[in-house]
Amino acid sequence: MTLDQLALLATGSGAILFIYWYFFSKSEQAVKASGSVVNVSVDAGYNPATIQVKKGQPVTLKIHRVDPSNCLDQLIIPEWSIVKALPLNKEIEITFTPNEAGEFPFHCGMNMFHGKIIVL
Amino acid sequence: MKTTLEITGMHCASCQKLVSRALAKVPGVKNAEVNLMTNKAYIEHEGELNLQTAKKEVESVGYGIRNQQFNKTTIQQVSNQTSEQSNKWKNPAQPEIDPAVIELQQSQHRMLLAWAFATPIAVWMIAEMLVGAWPNMELFNLGMVLLAIIPLFVPGLPTLTTGFKALSKRTANMDTLIALGTSVAFVTGPLALLTDQIANYAGVGAMIMAFHLTGRFIEAQAKGKASQAIKRLLELGAKTARIIRSRPVISSEARNLATEGSAALDSSPAAQNDNLGELEIPVDQLQINDIMVIRPGEKIPTDGMIISGKSAIDESMATGESLPVTKQTGDSVIGATINQEGLLHVKVTKVGGDTFLSQVIKLVEEAQGTRIPIQEFADRITSVFVPVILMIAIAAFTLWLVFPDTFGALTMALQPFLPWMMNTATLSPLSQALFAAIAVLVIACPCALGLATPVTLMVASGLGAEHGILIRKGAALQTMKDVRAILLDKTGTITKGKPTVTDVTVNPKSQIPNSKLLQIVASVESGSEHPLAKAVVKKAQEQNLTLAKITDFAAIAGGGVTAQVNNQHILIGTEKLLKEKSVNLQQLNNETIEQFESQGKTVVHVAINGEYAGSIAIADTVKEDSKQAITQLTGMGFSVYMITGDNKRTAEAIATTVGIKPENVFAHVLPQDKAEIVKKLQQTPSKVAFVGDGINDAPALTQADVGIAMGTGTDIAIESGDLILVRGQLTLLVSAIKLSNAAFNKIKQNLFWAFAYNVLAIPLAFLGLLHPVIAEIAMATSSITVVTNANVLRRTKL
Numbered sequence: 001m002t003l004d005q006l007a008l009l010a011t012g013s014g015a016i017l018f019i020y021w022y023f024f025s026k027s028e029q030a031v032k033a034s035g036s037v038v039n040v041s042v043d044a045g046y047n048p049a050t051i052q053v054k055k056g057q058p059v060t061l062k063i064h065r066v067d068p069s070n071c072l073d074q075l076i077i078p079e080w081s082i083v084k085a086l087p088l089n090k091e092i093e094i095t096f097t098p099n100e101a102g103e104f105p106f107h108c109g110m111n112m113f114h115g116k117i118i119v120l
Numbered sequence: 121m122k123t124t125l126e127i128t129g130m131h132c133a134s135c136q137k138l139v140s141r142a143l144a145k146v147p148g149v150k151n152a153e154v155n156l157m158t159n160k161a162y163i164e165h166e167g168e169l170n171l172q173t174a175k176k177e178v179e180s181v182g183y184g185i186r187n188q189q190f191n192k193t194t195i196q197q198v199s200n201q202t203s204e205q206s207n208k209w210k211n212p213a214q215p216e217i218d219p220a221v222i223e224l225q226q227s228q229h230r231m232l233l234a235w236a237f238a239t240p241i242a243v244w245m246i247a248e249m250l251v252g253a254w255p256n257m258e259l260f261n262l263g264m265v266l267l268a269i270i271p272l273f274v275p276g277l278p279t280l281t282t283g284f285k286a287l288s289k290r291t292a293n294m295d296t297l298i299a300l301g302t303s304v305a306f307v308t309g310p311l312a313l314l315t316d317q318i319a320n321y322a323g324v325g326a327m328i329m330a331f332h333l334t335g336r337f338i339e340a341q342a343k344g345k346a347s348q349a350i351k352r353l354l355e356l357g358a359k360t361a362r363i364i365r366s367r368p369v370i371s372s373e374a375r376n377l378a379t380e381g382s383a384a385l386d387s388s389p390a391a392q393n394d395n396l397g398e399l400e401i402p403v404d405q406l407q408i409n410d411i412m413v414i415r416p417g418e419k420i421p422t423d424g425m426i427i428s429g430k431s432a433i434d435e436s437m438a439t440g441e442s443l444p445v446t447k448q449t450g451d452s453v454i455g456a457t458i459n460q461e462g463l464l465h466v467k468v469t470k471v472g473g474d475t476f477l478s479q480v481i482k483l484v485e486e487a488q489g490t491r492i493p494i495q496e497f498a499d500r501i502t503s504v505f506v507p508v509i510l511m512i513a514i515a516a517f518t519l520w521l522v523f524p525d526t527f528g529a530l531t532m533a534l535q536p537f538l539p540w541m542m543n544t545a546t547l548s549p550l551s552q553a554l555f556a557a558i559a560v561l562v563i564a565c566p567c568a569l570g571l572a573t574p575v576t577l578m579v580a581s582g583l584g585a586e587h588g589i590l591i592r593k594g595a596a597l598q599t600m601k602d603v604r605a606i607l608l609d610k611t612g613t614i615t616k617g618k619p620t621v622t623d624v625t626v627n628p629k630s631q632i633p634n635s636k637l638l639q640i641v642a643s644v645e646s647g648s649e650h651p652l653a654k655a656v657v658k659k660a661q662e663q664n665l666t667l668a669k670i671t672d673f674a675a676i677a678g679g680g681v682t683a684q685v686n687n688q689h690i691l692i693g694t695e696k697l698l699k700e701k702s703v704n705l706q707q708l709n710n711e712t713i714e715q716f717e718s719q720g721k722t723v724v725h726v727a728i729n730g731e732y733a734g735s736i737a738i739a740d741t742v743k744e745d746s747k748q749a750i751t752q753l754t755g756m757g758f759s760v761y762m763i764t765g766d767n768k769r770t771a772e773a774i775a776t777t778v779g780i781k782p783e784n785v786f787a788h789v790l791p792q793d794k795a796e797i798v799k800k801l802q803q804t805p806s807k808v809a810f811v812g813d814g815i816n817d818a819p820a821l822t823q824a825d826v827g828i829a830m831g832t833g834t835d836i837a838i839e840s841g842d843l844i845l846v847r848g849q850l851t852l853l854v855s856a857i858k859l860s861n862a863a864f865n866k867i868k869q870n871l872f873w874a875f876a877y878n879v880l881a882i883p884l885a886f887l888g889l890l891h892p893v894i895a896e897i898a899m900a901t902s903s904i905t906v907v908t909n910a911n912v913l914r915r916t917k918l
Binding site: 085 | 141220223227278279281282283284285286288289290291292293294295336340488490491499502503504505506507510511514515517518519521522523566567569570571574
């Protein structure tokens with residue numbers, strides 16, 4: 001194997017490691033629910049993607065999809081059996097009262113974009 | 121005061137809730153009900169309704185109020201109606217354009233625009249591959265780049281932006297793969313103009329985008345088809361109703377106004393029938409207790425009870441029952457079913473969201489939100505899918521660059537079999553590496569994996585709803601395949617649940633006549649809701665017996681009641697209970713009682729002032745199809761059990777008639793112990809399905825692995841149960857099991873194909889054996905196949 005080949009292999013491996021780090025080791029800042037309403041904008045992902053709410057207090061997620069891709073046209077919170085269609089440019093409300101503390105992930109219709117609700 | 125508003129933009133049950141909640145916030149509003157099917161909100165309020173605030177509230181949750189209103193009680197507001205408003209009333213239920221339809225149209229436009237450019241690219245490219253560049257290589261390369269700009273950056277823009285934006289947020293989806301694949305391909309175009317070291321893939325990029333958009337469009341269409349069943353349900357309802365308003369309820373002015381409203385509607389004869397007291401109004405104006413007039417051939421506008429008339433009613437759209445059902449005074453009817461023969465007067469019992477049809481739609485929609493365990497594995501894969509594919513693509517690119525000869529040798533060897541590989545062997549290593557990497561990026565298809573389960577569930581629940589089977593929890597489809605024991609509740613499930621008194625015997629010594637005994641028992645039982653009690657009361661009414669006044673009525677735990685009638689102490693109950701209360705039962709004719717019980721009759725005994733007075737035998741008829749259904753279930757390999765509160769002899773007699781083994785009978789079970797029996801069966805060990813009418817068996821329905829609630833016609837607001845059978849027929853249970861099995865098989869098939877596709881296709885692309893365009897075609901096809909395969913489920917014979 002030539003030096004060129006080795007260098008190429010090393011670069012490739014580095015790129016793969018970078019991808020791994022880039023996608024799987026991100027830490028996210030939880031956005032605390034201020035009051036009873038959290039606005040979530042859907043634009044190539046959920047913003048904020050981590051939402052912190054208080055146990056026993058009703059909270060309303062106002063979800064607004066501005067991303068034209070139909071990848072994001074559904075929101076699923078599996079543990080609560082919530083499946084919502086998110087029409088483009090229309091605010092959709094989900095109101096719930098978390099009765100259990102813990103982390104409840106949510107995701108798009110195909111489970112590629114992720115977020116979570118942390119109940120404290 | 122009441123106001124009706126037309127709401128725009130609603131498309132699901134949750135919209136309905138949002139709007140009604142928003143309206144409830146408007147000051148003065150006492151109650152706001154929103155009907156999804158008619159897009160109307162019915163608002164009860166104090167004083168004038170502030171329309172501006174209402175509008176603002178509704179708009180704040182993303183819907184609109186159409187600029188008109190119809191007020192039933194305030195004359196002023198109605199007379200202010202503009203001509204535009206009355207025009208509106210010509211189509212009281214004109215649907216808003218569904219946003220999903222708009223999106224579908226947009227994606228069609230994108231697809232067509234992409235192809236307008238991708239088609240010449242394809243022709244030119246194939247010509248170049250077969251004959252050579254025309255007119256020369258430079259112009260060909262330039263042409264490719266120019267032609268690719270529009271499809272990639274105009275119709276493809278949403279895909280590109282979402283893909284890259286997602287990437288910048290350290291997350292990724294399908295669009296990311298396509299965006300990377302196509303933009304890398306496009307960049308080779310301008311580069312190829314500068315150096316001949318790189319082959320021009322700009323055209324390939326444009327074609328990938330065109331195929332991607334096509335796949336998206338077809339997929340969206342097929343998804344729409346899968347949800348069609350629900351949309352069809354929405355369209356079932358009648359638009360107008362003809363009613364007789366009782367005069368005091370509505371003032372003459374208001375009625376004139378209402379008639380004006382309907383006259384504006386159209387000049388149908390009904391509108392002029394006012395002198396007959398008939399009035400045609402939009403369905404959403406109906407109120408409980410209105411009397412509707414339904415002529416033969418008309419749709420019944422909403423749920424109600426027949427107060428006069430008799431007719432055959434076609435209920436197939438609601439219950440799946442194909443034969444018309446004869447109904448007469450006192451029977452309930454379901455909205456949207458068709459009156460076939462006679463003129464009916466029907467009192468409205470339910471409107472808006474409470475109706476049978478609204479309930480069905482709500483249940484079907486809610487079921488879409490439930491998860492099936494088998495999907496979890498697929499979900500775990502899709503959640504890391506895209507990053508992993510990116511890594512594989514980089515690996516392919518690197519390895520092709522490092523070992524071009526090793527990989528190239530394989531391509532060379534297989535070239536004769538792969539026509540699209542003709543020119544690739546002559547490409548530079550860099551181009552070959554790009555070729556493989558782009559193919560990997562675009563062939564990977566998590567869509568098929570993600571779609572496999574939900575789309576099938578959607579088709580299954582739609583198909584079920586058409587046949588009178590409502591799936592409440594998707595997980596039941598998976599559990600059902602492991603169920604081996606089916607536990608049937610006797611009353612209301614195997615039998616009709618409408619018992620009738622067949623025999624009355626009296627204590628020969630007591631010398632009271634049969635009718636007197638019946639009268640006393642009926643008097644005591646008149647306040648009770650128990651089916652047996654109702655049977656006795658009905659029998660007494662048939663014999664025109666007048667019921668006596670009772671005092672000190674009390675129910676005794678363990679099955680009995682006591683009361684005072686004409687200063688006599690009456691005790692009614694089982695033999696065991698009477699014995700416990702130390703009633704002398706010597707005069708009880710055991711032979712007769714045994715005979716009744718072996719005919720499947722339930723016998724209750726009566727004591728007057730502590731003396732045994734007589735017994736009443738009550739029989740509940742077995743449903744016509746119970747035996748056939750149980751035979752089919754046994755044939756399918758299920759062990760069928762029966763559970764009842766009756767004593768052993770009665771229970772076994774019924775069991776034998778329907779083909780259940782006497783050893784499979786649980787007799788003497790109190791309602792609250794049904795769940796215990798389910799638990800006991802679950803220890804055998806076997807998954808257990810419990811079938812009951814949902815009235816006093818909710819704990820058993822919940823305890824069972826699959827709880828199946830059997831509706832009794834018009835009420836399906838059953839809170840427990842994983843499946844609901846709308847018609848009270850056991851043969852429907854057989855269909856429900858067939859549906860579950862078919863649906864679950866389809867889910868497995870879909871998941872298998874989705875996995876297999878990725879497992880096979882990714883290595884081929886990695887090895888450079890797939891042309892990127894072919895890879896994209898394969899990828900688009902795979903998700904379309906999954907959705908189409910789910911739609912095939914519709915053909916299942918139930």
